[in-house]
Amino acid sequence: MIQSLGPVLGIIVVAAVAGWVITTWMRIRHGYPLDGAWGQAVYPRKNDEAVERVKLLTQENAQLRAEIGSIKDRLANVERIVTDEAHSLTREIEQLRGKTN
Incomplete structure (x- = not known):
């Protein structure tokens, strides 16, 4: 059994x-x-060091996101200036002035 x-x-x-x-x-x-x-x-378990590290990384992440946002705005302005027809017209005029001088 x-x-x-x-x-x-x-x-x-x-x-x-x-x-x-x-x-x-x-x-x-x-x-x-x-x-x-x-x-x-x-x-x-959460220790104080890990919590502080997360806070610092969160702050750094926010700062970097703000910086990227400002860089995107500046890049958009540069692209607008470079592709602007008035800018190309001014550049062509300056080139013609350079040839006649």
Whole structure:
């Protein structure tokens, strides 16, 4: 009788472990908190250094985005000036003046 229960118990243990793995994977995938050995919630620990680093990176990101915005505006103005017909006309006039002098 004990020999016939061995495979059944093995299958039950494998099914329980597989169920635990699948449940944990689904909880992680959907953002639910994980449980520790005694049922307490396990959250990522935040230390002061990591929080300060995130703040500094966020500030730097905002500054760089503002700088990129101003560079885009300046580039648009330069493109408008260069492609402006009056500018090309002025350039042609200056070239003609240079040839006559």
